Amino acid sequence: MKTYEAQNVDYEVVIGLEVHAQLLTQSKMFCGCSADYAAASPNTHVCPICGGMPGVLPAINAYAVEATVMTALALGAQIPDFARFDRKNYPYPDLMKGYQISQYDHPLSLKGWLSIIVDGQEKFIGIRRVHLEEDTAKLVHGPGYSLVDMNRAGVPLMEIVSEPDIRSAEEARLYLVKLRQILIYLGVNTGNMEEGALRCDANISVRPVGHTELGVKTEVKNMNSFRAVKLALEYEAQRQIKLARAGTPILQETRGWVDAEGRTVSQRTKEYADDYRYFPEPDLPPLLLTREWVEQIRAKLPELPDAKLDRFLREYNLSLADAEVLTSERNMANWFEAAVLATRSLGPSPKSGFQVEPKAVANFVSGELFRLMKANDQTLDQVKVTPAGLAALLQMVAEGKISVSVAKPVFEEMNTTGKSAPEIVAAKGLTQISDxxxxxxxxxxxxxxxxxxxxxxxxxxxxxxxxxxxxxxxxxxxxxxxxxxxxxxxxxxxx
Ligand SMILES: [Zn+2]
The missing domain is CATH 1.10.10.410 (Arc Repressor Mutant, subunit A)
Known part of the structure; x- marks a missing residue:
């Protein structure tokens, strides 16, 4: 009878995310080695400090601290007056010193938030803390051996920990998409999940709907894409609900997502925070964060995605779908806006009196430009058409010199040859026939x-x-x- 009742209980999923983002700095967190190691041969970006030799002294990368505080401010977080680094002790082959310099009870920031849109409703996800630490070396496993590459050891790593406010795998995906977008806008991270520059771990538990205490959680790792995050958390939620309904205890453990098999597998039972024997890093001074310095960083914040979206809707009269696509990346938003401003500087067509509408620019960018970039595997930096070039092309349409259907292949040729619209139209005799x-x-x-x-x-x-x-x-x-x-x-x- 009891089992029958348990089977009918509805469960709610509780998720908190821990996101690690490598900061885009020139040098590593505590030494002068280059942090740009992606294309480097193994163990070429190493010195006695990041190599973990005894008797050396670390020095704090000031820009990494600034980038972390900037991110925290973008997430509405509080910056305390005092922060410090702590040693997190654990032995592992990828940890050169035998401890990681991280932050424990005095992180760089606390209590922020991030908003996502769930089923048309805005939902706020709390951010518990944003702190700074160093990345570990990378282990490369072969048949019967393991190699260690220290290039990654000591690269500045920012950790963003959410509150357990996320209620579904889809919400987790939306949170991650939004956080990644903000990090790219701030210019502090590449957003590349496949290469591990942005990594996501999840704490997930289930509980009967209406209960307020948290269930036993598992930590899910190895999710290297948005898709993997969604699939892994959907799988793990169902696994836990099944166990709960059957009355089987859920173990507190770390589980890895195996993409090829579409399931999570147990990796190890969870160690507790005490196991790390945190203590203040004796080789580094504490950080005193003056309000003046914090305000200087706040003043450097760029316009963030939500604010830009609102402004595009207001100023350019775009549809929500267009505005979302155009603000998804900061450089794309800037390109679009430069093109709109270029059309405005050209003024209304003297012949037709017609001014190129932002909507026409949006159509060309989200249609033709996106299509060409995809077809040619181009980044925006590689596109040969300039915003002013597109403005000149659309002006020719506005003046009735060419039709929209001619403008598309002309745009493509502009991108291939770097020539201007008037040059191409004249050379190919593409002028519109109005006779x-x-x-x-x-x-x-x-x-x-x-x-x-x-x-x-x-x-x-x-x-x-x-x-x-x-x-x-x-x-x-x-x-x-x-x-x-x-x-x-x-x-x-x-x-
Ligand atoms: Zn070094």
Missing amino acids: ADHLQEVADQVIANHSQAVADYRAGKEAALKFLVGQVMRATKGQGNPGVINTVLRERLKA
């Missing part, structure tokens, strides 16, 4: 060849006209002026 006499000839030809569509139009089917316009467009290789074609066709079909 009514010429278009009339073409229209007559189309009418003669498509008697069915003509009959349909005359029988009242407006859609048939669209088809005939398309045929004239095709015959003029996209250079016909759609407005003139429309007028000409209507007149000829009346006859």
